[in-house]
Amino acid sequence: MKKKVQVIIFAVIFFGISLTAWVSPDKEYSEAERRLLAKMPQISLESIVDGSFEEGFEKYTTDQFPLRDQFRTVKALFEYKVFGKKDNNDLYEADGHVAQILWPYNAGSVTNATDKFGSIYENLIAGTASEDKVYVSVIPDKGYYMAEASGRPVIDYEQMFSQVKEEMDYAKYIDITKDLELRSYYTTDLHWKQENILPVTEVIGQAMGLESAGKADRLEQVEAKPDFRGVYYGQSALPLPAEPIYYLTNDVIEGAVTFNFETNQEGKVYDLDGLNGKDPYDVYLSGPTPLLTIENPAAETDRQLVIFRDSFGSSLAPLLIEDYAKITLVDIRYIQSGFLGQFIEFDGQDVLFIYGTTILNDSSLLK
Amino acid sequence: MLLVMVATIIFSWVVGLKIPEKKWLTAVSVAVSLGVLVWFKYMGFFVESFADAFGVEGLAMNIALPAGISFYTFQTLSYTIDLGRGRIQPQKSLLDFAMYVALFPQLIAGPIVVYSDIENQLDARLRKTTWDMAYEGIHRFCIGLGKKVILANNLALFVNDFQALAEDERSVVMYWAYALAFSMQIYFDFSGYSDMAIGIGKVFGFTFPENFNYPFIAKNISEFWRRWHMTLGGWFREYVYIPLGGNRVGRGHWIFNIFMVWGLTGFWHGANWTFLAWGLYFGIFLLLEKFFIDKLLAKLGPWAGHIYTVIVVVFSMVLFNADTIGDAFGYIGSMVGLGSLPLYNQITDYYLMSYGILFIACFIGCTPVLKKFRWADKLEPVISVLLLLLATAYLVDGSFNPFLYFRF
Numbered sequence: 001m002k003k004k005v006q007v008i009i010f011a012v013i014f015f016g017i018s019l020t021a022w023v024s025p026d027k028e029y030s031e032a033e034r035r036l037l038a039k040m041p042q043i044s045l046e047s048i049v050d051g052s053f054e055e056g057f058e059k060y061t062t063d064q065f066p067l068r069d070q071f072r073t074v075k076a077l078f079e080y081k082v083f084g085k086k087d088n089n090d091l092y093e094a095d096g097h098v099a100q101i102l103w104p105y106n107a108g109s110v111t112n113a114t115d116k117f118g119s120i121y122e123n124l125i126a127g128t129a130s131e132d133k134v135y136v137s138v139i140p141d142k143g144y145y146m147a148e149a150s151g152r153p154v155i156d157y158e159q160m161f162s163q164v165k166e167e168m169d170y171a172k173y174i175d176i177t178k179d180l181e182l183r184s185y186y187t188t189d190l191h192w193k194q195e196n197i198l199p200v201t202e203v204i205g206q207a208m209g210l211e212s213a214g215k216a217d218r219l220e221q222v223e224a225k226p227d228f229r230g231v232y233y234g235q236s237a238l239p240l241p242a243e244p245i246y247y248l249t250n251d252v253i254e255g256a257v258t259f260n261f262e263t264n265q266e267g268k269v270y271d272l273d274g275l276n277g278k279d280p281y282d283v284y285l286s287g288p289t290p291l292l293t294i295e296n297p298a299a300e301t302d303r304q305l306v307i308f309r310d311s312f313g314s315s316l317a318p319l320l321i322e323d324y325a326k327i328t329l330v331d332i333r334y335i336q337s338g339f340l341g342q343f344i345e346f347d348g349q350d351v352l353f354i355y356g357t358t359i360l361n362d363s364s365l366l367k
Numbered sequence: 368m369l370l371v372m373v374a375t376i377i378f379s380w381v382v383g384l385k386i387p388e389k390k391w392l393t394a395v396s397v398a399v400s401l402g403v404l405v406w407f408k409y410m411g412f413f414v415e416s417f418a419d420a421f422g423v424e425g426l427a428m429n430i431a432l433p434a435g436i437s438f439y440t441f442q443t444l445s446y447t448i449d450l451g452r453g454r455i456q457p458q459k460s461l462l463d464f465a466m467y468v469a470l471f472p473q474l475i476a477g478p479i480v481v482y483s484d485i486e487n488q489l490d491a492r493l494r495k496t497t498w499d500m501a502y503e504g505i506h507r508f509c510i511g512l513g514k515k516v517i518l519a520n521n522l523a524l525f526v527n528d529f530q531a532l533a534e535d536e537r538s539v540v541m542y543w544a545y546a547l548a549f550s551m552q553i554y555f556d557f558s559g560y561s562d563m564a565i566g567i568g569k570v571f572g573f574t575f576p577e578n579f580n581y582p583f584i585a586k587n588i589s590e591f592w593r594r595w596h597m598t599l600g601g602w603f604r605e606y607v608y609i610p611l612g613g614n615r616v617g618r619g620h621w622i623f624n625i626f627m628v629w630g631l632t633g634f635w636h637g638a639n640w641t642f643l644a645w646g647l648y649f650g651i652f653l654l655l656e657k658f659f660i661d662k663l664l665a666k667l668g669p670w671a672g673h674i675y676t677v678i679v680v681v682f683s684m685v686l687f688n689a690d691t692i693g694d695a696f697g698y699i700g701s702m703v704g705l706g707s708l709p710l711y712n713q714i715t716d717y718y719l720m721s722y723g724i725l726f727i728a729c730f731i732g733c734t735p736v737l738k739k740f741r742w743a744d745k746l747e748p749v750i751s752v753l754l755l756l757l758a759t760a761y762l763v764d765g766s767f768n769p770f771l772y773f774r775f
Contacts, residue, residue, distance in 0.1 A: 104536065
């Protein structure tokens with residue numbers, strides 16, 4: 001009798017979950033993982049025979065499973081707390097920060113990146129008035145400040161910085177590692193916090209001869225969103241607190257006008273609509289885009305700057321605009337570097353290559 | 368692919384009906400079944416090996432392997448051969464026979480159920496499911512699911528990470544950890560599937576034979592194989608070793624029989640020289656045990672037997688997972704310190720720290736220690752539900768779920 005009851009209870013749980021999975025409506029998008037979820041694949045004789053239906057169906061059932069986010073949290077906690085795993089899907093948590101393991105060191109990838117930068121220099125910059133105004137800086141990922149201390153594998157960062165210096169001997173290297181610390185980054189995101197990078201802008205400003213960069217008294221800190229959860233929040237599936245996302249502004253930044261070559265639209269430096277999108281970090285210059293300019297109508301100079309950058313550059317560039325009439329931001333993850341000559345003519349602009357270690361160690365996306 | 372199975376079922380059933388009157392049909396049926404298996408599973412390999420050996424370029428055959436063919440072919444063979452021996456009666460119902468061959472819980476990954484095992488359970492009127500059986504089946508299924516999803520897949524992550532490491536990032540200890548992890552991965556994967564099959568079978572009223580019985584606690588290789596993939600070992604004993612004369616023949620003939628059976632056992636696992644070598648490797652140890660190792664182990668005591676067995680098995684699994692025999696020698700060389708690797712390094716430390724508890728859990732799971740705790744019986748229903756939910760959490764989180772047994 002007892003066994004009968006137990007079998008029935010189990011059957012209710014088992015079929016209850018299955019039934020819920022079948023009747024609950026499909027979701028388009030996962031907020032936590034920031035990606036589109038799989039849909040029910042097309043069923044046909046062909047898709048069954050070649051196995052694509054089965055594969056798609058497996059993805060569909062995993063993606064659309066009831067309480068998916070909660071189940072993922074259970075798994076993440078079990079991996080950390082019971083198995084004592086040091087990472088879950090290559091992400092780890094230490095001191096309230098989630099970071100991704102950056103390892104092993106991929107010297108070939110760094111060379112691939114510097115080769116791309118080198119060809120941009122050779123084809124577009126060398127021999128122009130910009131030739132002697134080229135700078136390079138490497139933004140350490142969070143691991144630089146927390147991997148070793150928390151017992152995670154760590155690459156030889158110094159080797160990476162030296163490699164970049166050596167392979168980009170046409171550029172002046174700006175070391176920013178001492179101007180950042182773990183608290184300069186969001187706890188659940190890979191990016192740095194704009195309000196904490198003034199020391200970085202100051203160092204860059206000194207290297208490039210800028211007057212205003214890094215001066216906190218000229219800027220006002222505005223809370224853009226009180227409960228920012230970064231990309232690692234969903235990926236790690238750990239129950240971590242949200243934190244505010246701020247932006248730094250003043251009249252010059254507010255008055256600056258952006259032009260996005262992809263959408264052909266003008267806009268503002270801080271895109272408050274971006275806060276409600278997939279990634280609130282898009283508040284800075286409306287997120288990733290191949291080519292964008294910021295013009296400063298209040299400029300007292302005609303100096304211009306071209307930044308070759310990844311997403312870290314979106315929050316850095318606004319803090320440099322006061323010293324320039326125009327900043328052009330180029331992201332060669334989204335545009336072939338060979339086409340850049342059609343859009344930018346180098347004739348005396350400052351040029352800054354600034355990339356994160358994560359992109360350098362996996363530069364396959366650079367075009 | 369499904370058509371191959373349907374054709375196999377119809378052919379074996381039709382011929383089977385005639386075998387009691389015309390015994391010679393047994394040979395025909397066996398030849399056809401083996402022919403189908405050889406064609407789908409081994410032809411590509413034979414052609415490739417021929418092309419390699421004679422330097423013929425551009426000669427290749429790509430034949431997709433139908434899922435479960437190695438398992439269901441062995442099942443139909445057992446039916447045909449036992450009919451020829453007059454041990455069983457032909458199955459009158461095509462539907463019941465089809466169910467025997469295509470019984471979904473064990474179709475893809477075993478256990479291999481010989482016809483006489485479940486002859487009386489095929490008829491729905493004779494088959495009974497009780498609440499007790501359903502309860503046991505559910506519990507068994509959840510244990511198997513947990514073994515596969517929580518332990519084996521997790522060990523697979525370690526194994527894959529190890530294989531992705533550059534040679535200069537590895538260490539001798541890391542090689543050993545890899546070999547142990549892969550051995551346990553295979554065990555939890557395969558025995559997990561068997562548990563799930565046996566469990567689902569029970570829910571439907573079938574009693575399938577056991578397939579694993581804590582093989583890692585064996586005291587020699589002969590005992591290991593009485594505990595590991597028992598239905599395969601049993602099949603080869605019944606249908607190959609004993610018909611060849613078993614051990615009731617002269618020494619030379621007996622040695623031949625051993626190598627024949629173990630060569631075939633190895634080859635059954637996959638169309639590659641590594642699998643053939645893997646089978647023969649066990650054949651060699653079984654012979655050596657009979658000649659002197661057993662006597663030596665008896666003198667040294669039971670622990671020597673356990674250590675010897677684990678070491679021999681772990682080395683065998685390195686061979687099992689290698690792409691070529693040369694690769695396997697390379698791996699084993701590194702394990703015994705022939706490479707220029709450090710004994711231990713920082714990466715090894717990280718992985719051992721990260722996977723240490725999983726390894727310990729797996730070591731314990733390889734032994735019957737937990738069975739000694741009687742209180743665990745009372746918690747069975749709770750354990751079943753927790754394992755189901757936890758395995759679901761793992762499955763939902765990851766697309767990482769390699770199927771090891773599709774190649775068999």
